[in-house]
Amino acid sequence: xxxxxxxxxxxxxxxxxxxxxxxxxxxxxxxxxxxxxxxxxxxxxxxxxxxxxxxxxxxxxxxxxxxxxxxxxxxxxxxxxxxxxxxxxxxxxxxxxxxxxxxxxxxxxxxxxxxxxxxxxxxxxxxxxxxxxxxxxxxxxxxxxxxxxxxxxxxxxxxxxxxxxxxxxxxxxxxxxxxxxxxxxxxxxxxxxxxxxxxxxxxxxxxxxxxxxxxxxxxxxxxxxxxxxxxxxxxxxxxxxxxxxxxxxxxxxxxxxxxxxxxxxxxxxxxxxxxxxxxxxxxxxxxxxxxxxxxxxxxxxxxxxxxxxxxxxxxxxxxxxxxxxxxxxxxxxxxxxxxxxxxxxxxxxxxxxxxxxxxxxxxxxxxxxxxxxxxxxxxxxxxxxxxxxxxxxxxxxxxxxxxxxxxxxxxxxxxxxxxxxxxxxxxx
Amino acid sequence: xxxxxxxxxxxxxxxxxxxxxxxxxxxxxxxxxxxxxxxxxxxxxxxxxxxxxxxxxxxxxxxxxxxxxxxxxxxxxxxxxxxxxxxxxxxxxxxxxxxxxxxxxxxxxxxxxxxxxxxxxxxxxxxxxxxxxxxxxxxxxxxxxxxxxxxxxxxxxxxxxxxxxxxxxxxxxxxxxxxxxxxxxxxxxxxxxxxxxxxxxxxxxxxxxxxxxxxxxxxxxxxxxxxxxxxxxxxxxxxxxxxxxxxxxxxxxxxxxxxxxxxxxxxxxxxxxxxxxxxxxxxxxxxxxxxxxxxxxxxxxxxxxxxxxxxxxxxxxxxxxxxxxxxxxxxxxxxxxxxxxxxxxxxxxxxxxxxxxxxxxxxxxxxxxxxxxxxxxxxxxxxxxxxxxxxxxxxxxxxxxxxxxxxxxxxxxxxxxxxxxxxxxxxxxxxxxxxxxxxxxxxxxxxxxxxxxxxxxxxxxxxxxxxxxxxxxxxxxxxxxxxxxxxxxxxxxxxxxxxxxxxxxxx
Numbered sequence: 001x002x003x004x005x006x007x008x009x010x011x012x013x014x015x016x017x018x019x020x021x022x023x024x025x026x027x028x029x030x031x032x033x034x035x036x037x038x039x040x041x042x043x044x045x046x047x048x049x050x051x052x053x054x055x056x057x058x059x060x061x062x063x064x065x066x067x068x069x070x071x072x073x074x075x076x077x078x079x080x081x082x083x084x085x086x087x088x089x090x091x092x093x094x095x096x097x098x099x100x101x102x103x104x105x106x107x108x109x110x111x112x113x114x115x116x117x118x119x120x121x122x123x124x125x126x127x128x129x130x131x132x133x134x135x136x137x138x139x140x141x142x143x144x145x146x147x148x149x150x151x152x153x154x155x156x157x158x159x160x161x162x163x164x165x166x167x168x169x170x171x172x173x174x175x176x177x178x179x180x181x182x183x184x185x186x187x188x189x190x191x192x193x194x195x196x197x198x199x200x201x202x203x204x205x206x207x208x209x210x211x212x213x214x215x216x217x218x219x220x221x222x223x224x225x226x227x228x229x230x231x232x233x234x235x236x237x238x239x240x241x242x243x244x245x246x247x248x249x250x251x252x253x254x255x256x257x258x259x260x261x262x263x264x265x266x267x268x269x270x271x272x273x274x275x276x277x278x279x280x281x282x283x284x285x286x287x288x289x290x291x292x293x294x295x296x297x298x299x300x301x302x303x304x305x306x307x308x309x310x311x312x313x314x315x316x317x318x319x320x321x322x323x324x325x326x327x328x329x330x331x332x333x334x335x336x337x338x339x340x341x342x343x344x345x346x347x348x349x350x351x352x353x354x355x356x357x358x359x360x361x362x363x364x365x366x367x368x369x370x371x372x373x374x375x376x377x378x379x380x381x382x383x384x385x386x387x388x389x390x391x392x393x394x395x396x397x398x399x400x401x402x403x404x405x406x407x408x409x410x411x412x413x414x415x416x417x418x419x420x421x422x423x424x425x426x427x428x
Numbered sequence: 429x430x431x432x433x434x435x436x437x438x439x440x441x442x443x444x445x446x447x448x449x450x451x452x453x454x455x456x457x458x459x460x461x462x463x464x465x466x467x468x469x470x471x472x473x474x475x476x477x478x479x480x481x482x483x484x485x486x487x488x489x490x491x492x493x494x495x496x497x498x499x500x501x502x503x504x505x506x507x508x509x510x511x512x513x514x515x516x517x518x519x520x521x522x523x524x525x526x527x528x529x530x531x532x533x534x535x536x537x538x539x540x541x542x543x544x545x546x547x548x549x550x551x552x553x554x555x556x557x558x559x560x561x562x563x564x565x566x567x568x569x570x571x572x573x574x575x576x577x578x579x580x581x582x583x584x585x586x587x588x589x590x591x592x593x594x595x596x597x598x599x600x601x602x603x604x605x606x607x608x609x610x611x612x613x614x615x616x617x618x619x620x621x622x623x624x625x626x627x628x629x630x631x632x633x634x635x636x637x638x639x640x641x642x643x644x645x646x647x648x649x650x651x652x653x654x655x656x657x658x659x660x661x662x663x664x665x666x667x668x669x670x671x672x673x674x675x676x677x678x679x680x681x682x683x684x685x686x687x688x689x690x691x692x693x694x695x696x697x698x699x700x701x702x703x704x705x706x707x708x709x710x711x712x713x714x715x716x717x718x719x720x721x722x723x724x725x726x727x728x729x730x731x732x733x734x735x736x737x738x739x740x741x742x743x744x745x746x747x748x749x750x751x752x753x754x755x756x757x758x759x760x761x762x763x764x765x766x767x768x769x770x771x772x773x774x775x776x777x778x779x780x781x782x783x784x785x786x787x788x789x790x791x792x793x794x795x796x797x798x799x800x801x802x803x804x805x806x807x808x809x810x811x812x813x814x815x816x817x818x819x820x821x822x823x824x825x826x827x828x829x830x831x832x833x834x835x836x837x838x839x840x841x842x843x844x845x846x847x848x849x850x851x852x853x854x855x856x857x858x859x860x861x862x863x864x865x866x867x868x869x870x871x872x873x874x875x876x877x878x879x880x881x882x883x884x885x886x887x888x889x890x891x892x893x894x895x896x897x898x899x900x901x902x903x904x905x906x907x908x909x910x911x912x913x914x915x916x917x918x919x920x921x922x923x924x925x926x927x928x929x930x931x932x933x934x935x
Contacts, residue, residue: 002453002470002548003526004446007479008533014482015502021594022499061497062602062893062900064863069829070888075852077755078746079821079839086836090827116503 023122029054030118034126035413053115128280147242158237167236175234176227183224190217250285250339252278253325254307257346259296259316265409266378270345271308272412273376277343280420285339291328295321297351301328318350318386319357326365340370348377348384355389367397374419375403435724442733444537449474452541453548459719460549464792465712467552468567469526472544480520480532481505487695488520490528491574493581493687495597518737521547523555523698525567538733541726545716550709557800558704560697570694572619577687580626584680596681599900600667600688605862607667607689608696630679662866662881665689666901669867675876676906685904700858703804707761711769711795714738714762744820755852760820764807767816768795778814804856812852814845824851829887860885865911877908884915889922898926 023030033052118126154167194213197205254274258267281288292307293299296314299321325342333340350358367373377387387403394401404415438451453472460467475483485502486492518539522528529547531540555561585593600607663669670677671685698705717734720726744759745751768786771779772794775787786794798811823839824847838844838851854860868881880901882890890913902909911924 002450002457002472004449004453004472005474006446007473007475007530010475010479014479015485015499017494018485018496018499019502020499021494021496021590022503025496025594059500060893061598062896063605064865064882064894064897065891066861066863066888067891068889070884071826071828071830071886072888073824073826073837073851073854075755075822075824075848075855076747077744077820077822078748078752079823080746080748082823082836082839084836084839084841084844087833089832090834114500114504116507 023118026052026054026059027126029058031126031129034123037123051115051117053113056114059114124279124283128283149240150243152239152241154236155239156233156236158239162237162240164236164238168230168234171236172230172234175231176229180224180227183220187217187220187224190220249287249289249337250281250341251289251291251333252281253291253293253328253340253342255293255295255321255325255342255344256307257296257316257318257321257349258294258312259349260313261316261349262347266347269378269406269409269412270376272409273345273406273416274308274343276412276416277341277374280416281341289333291325293321293324293328295324299324316346316349316351317354318346319354319361322358322361322366326361329366329369335369342366342370342373344373344375346375346377346386347379348381348386350384350386352385355385358386359389359393362393362401363396367393367400370400373397373401375401376406376415376419377403378406380407435727437727437730438725439537440727440729442536442538444535444540446474448537449531449540449544452537453544455720455725456541456545456549456716459716459723460545460553460712463712463715463719464796465549465553466556467527467549468524468556470548470552471526471528472548473528473530474533475530476533477509480517480530481509483520483530484517488522489574490522490571491578493578493597494585495601496594497598497601519543519547521551522570523551523561523565523567523694524570527552527555527567536733538730539737541720541730542713542717542734542737545713546709549716550712551705553712554701554705554708554799557796558697558701558803559801560700560803564697565694569619573622573690576619576622577691580687581684584684588680593684595903596684597688599903600685602897602900603666603670603904604688604692606865607665607692609665609668609693610859626683630683657869658872659867659870662868664864664866666865666867666880667692670901670904673870674905677904697803700803700805700856703757703761703764703856704799704802704807705761706758707763707765708799710738710742710758710762711765714766746821760808763816763820764811765795767813768798768811771813776815782813783811805853805858808856809849809853812849814840817845817848822848822852824848863888863890868912875908876906877910878905880909880911882911882913884913884921887915889913890924894924895926895928898924902926 030052037051154164190213194210194217197210197213254277256262256267256270256274262270278288278290290304292302292304294302294307294312295316295318296312297317297320301324321344329335329340362373375390377383383405387405390401390403394403402419404419406412406415438455439448449472453470481502483490484505485498487498492498518532518535520530527548529543529552531543535543555565555567561567581593581597659669667685667689671682671689674682677685717726717731721731742756742759742762744756745753769791771783771787772789772791775783780787798807802810817840821840824837824844826835826837828835838847840848864883864885865880866883867878869879871877871879878901890911894911898909898911901911909926912920913922914920
C-alpha cells in the first residue's frame with residue numbers, strides 16, 4: 001500500500017533560514033567581497049547581485065581523521081598489468097594509484113575556493129550596512145503633517161456606515177444565551193418530564209399533569225421569545241483613528257560642475273558618487289525625488305540623462321548653481337514637507353571672486369533648510385579657495401554640512417561611508 | 429525466440445502522471461511481494477528540484493534544525509546545480525515508517541518507475557530487514573524526534589541567543605562521528621516520552637554530576653585509590669561522555685549534545701551498509717523491472733531508457749581513469765548481489781569449493797539472509813567470489829610510510845583471492861576508517877582535565893585538523909583537554925593539548 005503525495009506546492013524556500021545563518025556567519029568575508037566589487041565594477045551594474053568567494057579552509061568543519069603515513073592497504077579496481085610483488089614509486093601529488101589518496105580526497109587538501117552568489121538585495125544590504133541618513137529620525141517625528149486613518153478595534157457607538165455586522169450579531173447571540181439560559185434549562189427539564197409521561201401507556205397518563213406541564217412550557221417559551229433578537233447595546237462599530245504619519249518624502253539635489261576643468265574621469269567619479277547616494281536614499285525613503293542641477297558659468301536644471309551623459313564646457317561659477325538650488329527649494333520643496341539632501345561634486349575650481357558668495361548663499365538660504373549637505377571635491381591637485389571657504393562653513397554647521405576629498409575612484413566608497421556613517425550624537 | 433505474448437504496456441510515452449505512478453507502484457509492489465520483499469508502507473512524494481536541494485541541505489531529512497553548515501551545503505548545491513556542474517540524485521529515501529521517498533518532477537515516467545522500484549521496494553525492504561537498522565534506528569519515531577529537536581533548538585536560540593547555540597552545535601558536529609554507541613543498544617523512545625524525559629533530565633542531571641565533583645571532604649586517599657581512572661573503562665562515545673560528565677554545561681546544552689548524538693546514531697547504520705544497501709536496491713530495481721518486462725507491462729523503449737541509466741549507475745571507472753573516485757558502492761554491491769544469485773542458480777566447481785553452503789541453494793532465501801544479517805564489512809568477507817574479483821580486476825596496494833616504494837600486495841589470482849577479500853573488507857570497517865579515539869581519563873581530583881586516547885591503527889597518525897577539533901572538545905568540556913596517540917604497546921607517540929602549551933613530540 002502506498003500513498004502518493006504531491007509536495008510541489010509546499011513551501012519552497014525551506015533552506016532560507018540556513019542560508020541566512022551562513023551569510024551571517026561569513027559577514028566579514030562577504031563585506032570584503034562587496035567592497036571589492038564596488039571598486040572593480042562600473043557603478044551602473046552595481047545593483048546586480050554579486051559573487052562572493054571564501055577560502056575553503058575558512059569554512060571547513062574539522063573532524064578527526066587519519067593523516068598521511070603509517071601503513072595502509074587499499075584495494076583498487078581495473079588492474080591492467082600489475083602482478084603481486086611489483087614495486088613502484090609513489091606518484092607525485094596523488095593520482096589514481098597513490099596509496100591513501102582515496103582518503104585524502106574526502107578532506108579536500110586542495111585550496112580551491114568556495115564561491116557563491118548573493119542576490120541584489122543582499123548585496124545592497126551589505127553595501128549600506130552601518131550607514132544611516134543623518135537626522136532622519138528627527139525629521140520624521142517633528143514634521144508630522146499628514147494623517148492616516150487606521151483601524152483600532154471596535155466601539156459601541158458610531159455612525160451606521162461603520163456598523164460591524166458580524167460583531168454585532170455575535171454580541172446579540174451572547175446576550176441571548178446569557179439572558180435565556182435559565183429558562184431554557186427549565187424548559188429542557190420540563191420537556192424530559194413530559195416525554196417520560198407521554199411514553200407511559202395511554203391508560204395511565206395523568207392528563208391534568210400533562211396539561212400543566214404543557215402550559216408551563218408554553219409560558220416559558222413565550223418568555224424566552226420576548227428576548228429581543230438584537231438590541232441597541234449589541235451594536236458594534238468599527239473604530240477608526242487618525243494617526244499622524246511622519247513625512248517620508250525626500251528630495252535629493254545633485255549638483256555637479258561640468259565646466260572645462262572637469263575631465264571625463266572626474267565626472268565619472270562624481271557620477272558614481274551620485275548613484276551610490278541615490279541607491280542609498282532609495283532604501284531609506286518610500287518616495288524620493290531627484291533634482292539635477294549642473295553648472296559652468298550658468299546653472300541649469302536638467303534631467304537624469306542629460307546630467308550624466310551630456311558634455312559641456314566653459315568657466316566655473318559655483319554660486320550660480322547654489323542660487324538655483326535655493327530658488328528651487330523655495331519654489332517647490334518646503335522644508336516642512338520634504339527631507340532635503342544635497343550632494344555637490346566639483347573639482348574645487350571656482351572663479352576667484354565667487355567663493356565668498358557661495359558660502360553666503362549656503363549659510364543664509366540653504367543649510368538651515370536641509371537635512372544634510374555633502375560636498376565632495378575630486379581632485380589630485382592642491383585645494384583651492386572653494387575648499388577653504390567651505391571649511392569655514394563646516395565649523396559653523398557641523399551637523400548638516402560635511403565635506404570630503406576624493407582623489408581616485410577607489411576612494412568613492414570609503415568616502416561615501418565616512419559621510420554617512422552612523423553617529424550617535426546629534427540624532428536625538 | 430521468446431514466446432510471443434500479448435503486450436499491454438502500462439504506458440507508452442515518457443510523461444508521468446499521478447495515475448501512471450500509481451499504476452506502476454501497484455505493479456512493482458505486486459511483483460516485489462511475489463519475490464518476498466517485506467517493506468514498510470510507502471509514502472511517495474513528488475517534489476521539485478528546488479525542494480530536492482532543500483532536502484540535500486538538511487541531510488536528506490524532511491525537517492531538521494537550523495545551522496549554518498546546512499546553509500553552506502545548500503548554497504554549494506544550488507551553485508553547482510544552476511551552473512550545470514552536477515545533476516541531482518533521482519531520489520532520496522528516508523528510513524522511516526511509512527518510508528518516505530522523494531521523486532523529482534523533472535523525471536520521465538521510466539525514471540519514476542526505476543526510482544519506485546529502487547527506493548520504495550529496494551531500500552525500503554533493506555531498512556526494514558537489515559539487523560543494524562532494526563537494532564539502531566526506530567523508523568516510526570525519527571520524524572517526531574526531528575520535530576522535537578528542531579523545536580527544542582529554536583527555543584534555545586530564543587532563550588540563549590543564536591550565536592551561543594551555533595557555537596555549541598559547531599562543536600557537537602565536530603565530534604558527531606564520536607557520538608555513537610557501537611555496542612550498546614539504545615532504547616527506542618517516542619517523541620512524547622522524549623519530551624517528558626528531557627524535563628526530568630534537566631533537573632536530575634546536575635545532581636548526578638555533583639557526585640563526581642563533590643567537594644565534601646573525603647576520607648584520606650591512598651596512593652592506590654588516586655591511581656584509579658575515571659571512567660574505569662575507556663568510553664568510545666565522546667559526546668555521551670561529555671553530555672553526562674562535563675562539569676560546566678547547562679542542562680539545555682546537554683540536551684543539544686544529546687540531540688546531535690541521537691541523530692548521529694540514527695545515521696550510523698547507513699554508513700556501515702552503503703555497499704549492501706545500494707547493491708540491494710540496485711539489484712532489485714533491475715530484477716523487478718525485468719519481471720515487468722517479461723510480463724509485457726513495459727515497452728522496449730522503456731527498457732532501453734532504464735538500462736541506459738542503470739548501466740551508468742553501476743559503471744566503475746578503473747583506478748587510472750580521471751573519473752576514478754574510489755570503488756563505486758553501486759557497482760560492488762550490485763555485482764555481488766547478482767553474483768550470489770548466479771552462485772545459487774548456476775554454480776561452477778570453483779563456487780562449490782568456495783561457497784559450499786550456498787552453491788545451488790534457493791537464491792531468494794540466500795539473498796534475504798545476506799541482506800538481513802550482514803554489514804558491508806562482513807558481507808564482503810563472506811560473499812565476494814573469486815569470479816567477481818577477476819571481473820572487477822581488483823588489486824591491493826600496500827603503502828607503508830617506512831618503505832620508499834608502493835607494493836602490489838595481492839591481485840586477482842589464486843594466491844591473492846583471500847588476501848584481497850580481507851583487505852577490501854577491512855576497507856569498509858568503520859573502525860579502521862575513522863581514527864579510534866576514546867575517553868581515557870579525567871583528572872577528577874586535580875585540574876579536571878580530560879585525556880583522550882587515540883589508539884593507532886597500522887601506525888596511522890591523525891590528520892592536520894586535529895588541533896581544531898580539540899578546540900571544540902575544549903569548548904564542550906570547559907577544562908584542559910589532552911589527546912594522546914598510543915601504539916598498541918601503550919607507548920605514547922604524540923600528544924596534543926588544548927589550550928596548547930607546547931606541542932610535545934615524544935618519539
